[in-house]
Amino acid sequence: MSALLHVDNVTKxxxxxxxxxxxxxxxxxxxxxxxxxxNGSGKSTLVNCICGTLQNESGSVSFDGQTVDGxxxxxxTHRGIARSFQLPRPFHSMSLADNLRIPLLYTVRTREGMLHAHSDLNARCHELLEMVGxxxxAQQFPRDLTQVEMRKLELARAMAAEPKLLIxxxxxxxxxxxxxxxxxxxxVRLNERGITVILIEHIMRAVMSFSHRLAVLVSGKKIADGKPEDVVRDPEVVRAYLGQ
Amino acid sequence: MNTTKFALITIVVGAAVMAFAHWYSIDYLFFASYTILQFIVLATAWNILGGYCGYVNFGSAAFFAMGAYSSVFMHKFYPLPIPALFIVSAIVSGIAGFGMGYLTLRLRGSFFAIATLALAVVLQTLVVNWEYVGGSRGAYIIRPESIEFAGITINYIEYLFGLMLLLTIIALVTARAIERSQLGFGFATIRDDELAAEACGVPTLRVKLIATTISGAFMGMAGAPFPYYIGYLQPSSAFGLEYAVNSIAMPMIGGTTSWVGPLIGAILLGSAQQYATVSISSEVNLLIVGLMLVAFVIIAPNGLIGLVQGWRRAWRKP
Structure with a gap:
């Protein structure tokens, strides 16, 4: 089986x-x-290099069998990489439904090369909002949301682009x-629908229950990669987290 | 209401205004209304970049002057009818808008504003030193008394007014159509958050360039008939501070999120200025703009539209 995402010797x-x-x-x-x-180990930088927000100086990133360098x-995003931001970044001047309309208009539409009818778009926005509860x-604005709702909106917007990989x-x-x-x-529900998920998280309970595999970054280097149970027992990882 | 319907309505309103003005047929009325129409176009054009995308352009005067000087150039080089000059100016200023967008696209906020201001200064210096279009002395354009149009003789100032009215309609219809289109949504994402826009698949660079090009082209068109209107064009009048300040102040006062804002702002501020010019002194113009801008920033930071929306919301949920 060939990898969906392949990060090869990336340096930033x-x-x-x-x-x-x-x-x-x-x-x-x-x-x-x-x-x-x-904190500061380079997780978000790696995400930015995968998503194209930053361009890596050397090494390469390929996705779905094709290089995405440059x-x-x-x-x-059009190729199928979607992300949510660490601090939610909703479009403040738009309603929740319109927030989701953006990826539908600019990603899904261009990918499929066909025009959705107006009602189609509305139905899809509603469906996505339903998914996150x-x-x-739908007609409210991001300023009316609580923290958790904001995170859900952020995920729904990433999902609206119908990605293969969600970060x-x-x-x-x-x-x-x-x-x-x-x-x-x-x-988990999204993953069961066939979407690959990379979860970046500090909350170990969440990470341990969610992940099939765990990778650990420390000071810009990957020090461990493997089964979650093994990785958390790795002496190097323990040292990095707890100090000596 | 779809765009065609809206276009028809504005055309009917425009025709009514034209008929009314023709019926009164006071030259001064045409003269003053022309200026207001010109400001509606300038404010609408500014708002496409400044209001929809959130990029504040201080160089409106440069684009306006580019349109005006394109007409002066063509007048000497190969005289064309004014409707053709609109197209020439739109192309020249549109290209300049594209170029400005391309050069300054990495700049945000005040840095972008300063760059646009610099563009105006650079262009003014170029024009001052360009003998062919009159240099610092300026250029005279002697406009005909009247023009034959389908067998009817029309007063020239009325002709200019009619053309400007038509341009205003085109500008308003365009702005409104953009607002409701995919492009309009793209513009709004740029105003809100460019990083998130990219993550949603919006090609921000391309969308921004479209905005600078459309905005520049309309500003240029607003300036195209100006030399014919004023009769004598000099750099300091074409690059006048009032154009840069007014095209920012008018949308700010009216409200920047919709096409209605610049329209209301321009009518309000434009009329007030015309009135002040006649009744007090022409120098009071900019003072009025300044005072109104300060007042609105304090009372209604989202312009008149924002104020009305706020009232409506408060009225709906008591």
Whole structure:
């Protein structure tokens, strides 16, 4: 089976600071990968390099059998990589339904090369809001939402682009126990529909219950990659998290 | 209401305005209304980039002057009827808008605004040193008294007014159509969050370039008949501060999120200025703009539209 995402020796520098140092990572189709690491270890930078928000200096990223190096972020979204942001970034001046309309108009439509009827679009927006349990707030604005609802909107918007790979960047930070379960259940449901998920998270309970595989970044290097139970017992990982 | 219906309605309203003006037939009325129409086009054009996309352009005067000087150039080089000059100016200013967008696309917020201001200064310097279009002395364009049109003789100022009215209709219909289209949604994502827009698949660079091009082209068109209207064009009047300030102030006062805002703002502010010019002094113009802008920033930061929307919302849920 060929990998859906293939990150090959990716390096990213900010001036003299090496944020990512020769990262290799493979993600198989339908896999649930957990990506962990202390603050500043390069997790978000790696996400940005995969999504095209940042361009890596060396190494290459290929997706679905094709290289995506040099492609702008929106082109990678068109190819099927979707992400949610660490801090939710909704379109503040638009209703929830219109927030979801954007990826439908700009990604799904271009991909399929056909024009959806107006009612089709509305129905799809509603369906997506239903999926995350926000259907009754379709005409409200992001400012009316709670933290957990905002995260759900963020995920729904990523899902609206009908991606093959979803990268959830700390979509549970700051949420309560039951809210985390809510989001986890949502991610599992998406995965069961055939979407590959990379979960970036600090909350170990969530990561451990969700991931098939765990990769650990420390100071821009990948120090472990394997079964979650094995990885958390890895002495190097323990040292990085707990100190010596 | 779809775009065709809206276009028909604006045409009917425009024809009514034209008929009314023709019936009164006071030259001054045409003269003053022309200026207001010109500002509606400028404000609408500014709003396509500034209001819809959130990129504040301080260089409106540069685009307006580019349109005006394209007409002066053509007048000397190969005289064309004014409707053709609209097209020439639209092309010149549209290309300039595209170029400006391309050069400044990495800049955001105040940096973009400063770059557009710099563009105006650079262009003015170029024009001042360009003898062919009159240089710093300016250029005279002697306009005919009247024009034959399908066997009817029309007063020239009325002719200019009619053309500007037509351009206003085109600008308003375009702005409204954009607002409701996929492009309009794209513009709004750029105003809200460019990073999130890219993640949703919006080609932000292309969308921004479309905005700068359309906005620039309309500003240029607003300036195209200006030399004929004023009769004597000099750099300091074409690049006048009032154009840059008014095209920002008018949408701000009316409201930037919809095509109605620039229209209301331009009518309100334009009429007030015309009135002040006649009754007090022409120098009071910019003072009025300044005072109204300050007042609106304090009382209604989202313009008149925002104010009305706020009232409506408060009225609906008491």
């Amino acid at each position: 520098r900010f001036g003299g600071f090496i944020a990512l140092d020769g990262i290799d990572l493979e993600v198989q189709p339908r896999e649930r990968l957990g990506l962990i690491g202390p 492609l702008a972020a929106h082109e990678r 926000l259907a009754n707030k 959830a960047d700390e979509s549970m930070a700051g949420l309560s126990h039951s809210e985390i379960d809510d989001i986890l259940a949502l991610l």
